[in-house]
Amino acid sequence: MLDTNKLTLSDYVFNQFKSLMFKESGVMLSNDKQVMVKARLAKRLRQLNLDSFEQYLHLVQSPDNRLEIQQLIDALTTNETSFFREAQHFEFLRARLASFSVTVPIRIWSAACSTGEEAYSLAMTVADSRCHPDWQILASDINSQVLACAGLGMYDIARAAAIPRRYLVKYCLKGVRSQAGQLLLSEQLKQHIRFVLLNLDGELPEIGQFHFIFLRNVLIYFNEVKRKQIIDKITGRLVPGGYLFIGHSESLRGITELLKPVQATIYQKC
Ligand SMILES: C[S@@+](CC[C@H](N)C(=O)[O-])C[C@H]1O[C@@H](n2cnc3c(N)ncnc32)[C@H](O)[C@@H]1O
Structure with a gap:
């Protein structure tokens, strides 16, 4: 099985994911979110049996891949909530x-x-x-x-x-x-x-x-x-x-x- 701890998310690839998220949702991921992005996308890499974040970037950037863009959005939005919050x-x-x-x-x-x-x-x-x-x-x-x-x-x-x-x-x-x-x-x-x-x-x-x-x-x-x-x-x-x-x-x-x-x-x- 893929050991995602050994994977590297380079600054370049992180910035590409950041730009995609901004373009697709308006969400700004700050630079201190690199570890979070790596952990969340690593799960998706495992599901897809991919070996690197570069491969995953290539996949989400391929034309007409709306389904994977949605997966990216699902992985990178933060959804904390509770009943009767505030x-x-x-x-x-x-x-x-x-x-x-x-x-x-x-x-x-x-x-x-x-x-x-x-x-x-x-x-x-x-x-x-x-x-x-x-x-x-x-x-x-x-x-x-x-x-x-x-x-x-x-x-x-x-x-x-x-x-x-x-x-x-x-x-x-x-x-x-x-x-x-x-x-x-x-x-x-x-x-x-x-x-x-x-x-x-x-x-x-x-x-x-x-x-x-x-x-x-x-x-x-x-x-x-x-x-x-x-x-x-x-x-x-x-x-x-x-x-x-x-x-x-x-x-x-x-x-x-x-x-x-x-x-x-x-x-x-x-
Ligand atoms: C922290 S939760 C807040 C949930 C709830 N409103 C609350 O206060 O408990 C933020 C939610 O905003 C959603 N979100 C982020 N960007 C969005 C966008 N561009 N359009 C619609 N929803 C978005 C996320 O998916 C996430 O579920």
Whole structure:
């Protein structure tokens, strides 16, 4: 078997992977990510039985190899997430929903949903608020593998610790037999969520307008120019008065005047 520890990822080849990631996703990989890139791509080399990163680069650079480009994106995006991450956002949403009065369905977008915990946290919050009979969540990501996990709605039971008990009882099931040790999200929630492969750095497809957009912990992967482009596109998808939520280590300072801050990391469209 290939001993990937013995493989070398040269600066040149690393820079080629960096450029490809930037071109295909807008994600900027800093130079200190070389070890991470090597470890993650080594797995793919093993799967494909390739002997060097040069061979793999050649493969992803060959024309019309979209499938392998997707594999590269899947390998090099960082997908850390959890249920009810940054809990104050869900408290804010819950409070806003209590006084929300619209005749159209409530629409929420989890715009870099990773393995889906964010979308299901939103779904539990909206379902429990009973604010409106009709609501929809769009959950999107550029990584096809995490999106497949999100669609399944099945998680290691240890991740349930972050879910409030009331929601666990109402919206989650404990796996049995072959699914022992797993937490399953209810079909009742799933029917409100649509999962879509979507690149925030590309032209947005026809997805309509939203009352709330969660764009959390993804802006950090882009440079300032891309961040502004993405925020402009996202703002265009918010209804007037709609809310945008970003991650705790992110800021929109100097990026847009169309969104006014209402609370740390929460903005409202003017
Ligand atoms: C750290 S996770 C954040 C997950 C979740 N929003 C949260 O805050 O817990 C970042 C996600 O952004 C996705 N991502 C990175 N670049 C993207 C792009 N160009 N378009 C869409 N999603 C992207 C990654 O695949 C990853 O799942």
